[in-house]
Amino acid sequence: MIKSYHAEHTCIMSKKNTEATSNWIAKKLVSVLKDHPKMTSKGIVVEMLKFGVNPSKMQVYRARQKAFEEIEGSYGASYAKLPKYAELVRNHNPGSICKIHCDLPNLIMKEPRFLRIFISFKAQKDGFQAGCRPFIGFDGCHLKDLLVVFF
Structure with missing residues (x-):
């Protein structure tokens, strides 16, 4: 049985909620x-x-x-998808190169650790080769002592 009712609330409300993680x-x-x-x-x-x-x-x-x-x-889940992506590139774009380099697993590391990825699409490779002029290059030789004849 309620004997008295006070409509005004006088206690201080705290906004700190320990249940909110x-x-x-x-x-x-x-x-x-x-x-x-x-x-x-x-x-x-x-x-x-x-x-x-x-x-x-x-x-x-x-x-x-x-x-x-x-x-x-997460980053780990994204890196785990890279081998599948490389396989899809190779299957759907024949002639493309896709190489993934990882650390080899040892006793400490259970899974290989990603280092780098190289992707070269066939269209890029063909376009580069078609657009470049052929040249002859010399490395490590003295040109003044060398007689080069071009035909």
Whole structure:
């Protein structure tokens, strides 16, 4: 049984919410950061105030990193797709060259580490060869002592 009711609320409301983790904040930020990828940390704090949460700077930093990883994917997953991409280039563009150089795995590294990739499409190679004039080059010889006859 309610004996008295006071309509005015007098306690102080705290915006610090310990239940709001960087994972939860990241889930809320994904849709916002897709539209505004250059949003600053102050903008993220303002966005979170709509949910009644005042996150710390570190929470904002971690949440932003996690949200971008959700949107764009991780670097490791992208590098793992390179061999498949190289195979597709070779299959769909015959005559092209696609080489990937990686560190060889050892006891410490379980997977090879990407170093560099070289791609030369057949059309580029043919265009370069068709557009270049042939030339004769000498390397490491003294031209004043050499008699070269061109026919």
